[in-house]
Amino acid sequence: MTDTPLLEVTDLVKHYAVRGGVLRRRIGTVHAVDGVSFSVGKGETLGLVGESGCGKSTVARAVLRLVEPSSGAIKLNGTDITGLSKAEMRPHRRSMQIVFQDPFASLNPRMTAGDIVGEPLSVHGLATGREKQARVAELFAQVGLRPDQMKNYPHQFSGGQRQRICIARALSLGPSLIVCDEPVSALDVSIQAQVINLLIDLQRKHGFSYLFIAHDLAVVAHISHRVAVMYLGRIVEIADKAELFANPRHPYTQALLASVPIADPKAKKLAPMIDGDVPSPINPPPGCAFHTRCRYAMDRCKVERPVLAEAGAKHEVACWLNDGTGRPG
Ligand SMILES: Nc1ncnc2c1ncn2[C@@H]1O[C@H](COP(=O)(O)OP(=O)(O)OP(=O)(O)O)[C@@H](O)[C@H]1O
Numbered sequence: 001m002t003d004t005p006l007l008e009v010t011d012l013v014k015h016y017a018v019r020g021g022v023l024r025r026r027i028g029t030v031h032a033v034d035g036v037s038f039s040v041g042k043g044e045t046l047g048l049v050g051e052s053g054c055g056k057s058t059v060a061r062a063v064l065r066l067v068e069p070s071s072g073a074i075k076l077n078g079t080d081i082t083g084l085s086k087a088e089m090r091p092h093r094r095s096m097q098i099v100f101q102d103p104f105a106s107l108n109p110r111m112t113a114g115d116i117v118g119e120p121l122s123v124h125g126l127a128t129g130r131e132k133q134a135r136v137a138e139l140f141a142q143v144g145l146r147p148d149q150m151k152n153y154p155h156q157f158s159g160g161q162r163q164r165i166c167i168a169r170a171l172s173l174g175p176s177l178i179v180c181d182e183p184v185s186a187l188d189v190s191i192q193a194q195v196i197n198l199l200i201d202l203q204r205k206h207g208f209s210y211l212f213i214a215h216d217l218a219v220v221a222h223i224s225h226r227v228a229v230m231y232l233g234r235i236v237e238i239a240d241k242a243e244l245f246a247n248p249r250h251p252y253t254q255a256l257l258a259s260v261p262i263a264d265p266k267a268k269k270l271a272p273m274i275d276g277d278v279p280s281p282i283n284p285p286p287g288c289a290f291h292t293r294c295r296y297a298m299d300r301c302k303v304e305r306p307v308l309a310e311a312g313a314k315h316e317v318a319c320w321l322n323d324g325t326g327r328p329g
Pocket of ligand 1: 030050058
């Protein structure tokens with residue numbers, strides 16, 4: 001890892017208009033992502049965790065320029081890619097790849113696995129004919145598939161194997177960043193660890209970075225070097241993995257950790273599970289978005305939005321209880 005981040009996201013905002021009525025007038029705004037900043041170092045994995053609907057996928061799509069941010073900046077290797085045209089984005093597209101949650105939905109059922117993995121090589125004019133076949137066979141081997149499976153169609157593979165095809169396709173262009181959006185959530189628990197271990201091995205071999213998105217903290221913990229916790233469009237806490245697990249400062253992170261099954265029965269439970277549902281992102285609560293579910297909420301939390309502030313070495317938390325004296329409670 002070096003000091004220059006591979007990916008730098010600054011104040012990313014993505015709002016969607018909610019329209020209604022016959023005239024499709026704007027009747028509200030979904031605050032899907034509401035001022036998110038983070039960086040991912042070279043060879044590093046940043047885990048992005050949070051409940052469904054908190055904006056994780058929107059961050060992923062905005063980073064890849066699959067959706068246009070409302071505001072904010074995204075830098076890849078020091079280049080601001082936020083305002084680049086389609087043509088200007090082309091060389092950067094090779095550097096950034098994505099692995100989606102549902103491998104079946106992201107694979108063309110009418111193409112063979114070999115053609116799927118080789119397609120990016122053709123699109124970018126990098127290899128044809130025998131050279132392409134050899135490269136695809138090599139990619140198959142790297143993800144633990146047999147070269148003779150290149151002729152098979154997606155439905156002839158298991159769920160875990162289909163995700164391996166998606167990973168091989170993502171690897172084909174030699175990316176520096178792979179965004180993994182819930183890559184194992186659709187897989188059996190027994191298969192999840194195999195795919196995660198494959199991703200870890202590939203990173204060791206190739207040195208690329210992952211932005212790894214999941215709602216399951218246990219999954220994120222296994223692969224990440226650092227973890228960012230999202231709640232209702234904002235990052236509420238970010239720290240090195242070991243630090244976050246040993247010393248969670250935000251009440252929401254504490255609640256998430258308390259819900260992860262722990263192997264040691266004597267280990268202290270940090271906090272009871274939080275009650276209630278995530279509020280609507282159409283009218284997010286003022287102040288700290290978590291105050292409606294937080295048992296430590298003070299008057300200030302209801303009106304003033306906390307920003308990420310230092311809470312220890314390489315540890316930041318957005319919570320008014322963070323006065324440097326320890327975790328709330
Ligand atoms: N195209 C869109 N138009 C309007 N609202 C959207 C759109 N895409 C996402 N949203 C809303 O933005 C919010 C964040 O969605 P997003 O998919 O980023 O969350 P998530 O944390 O990835 O959740 P999940 O894991 O369920 O996908 C949600 O309330 C969602 O309904």
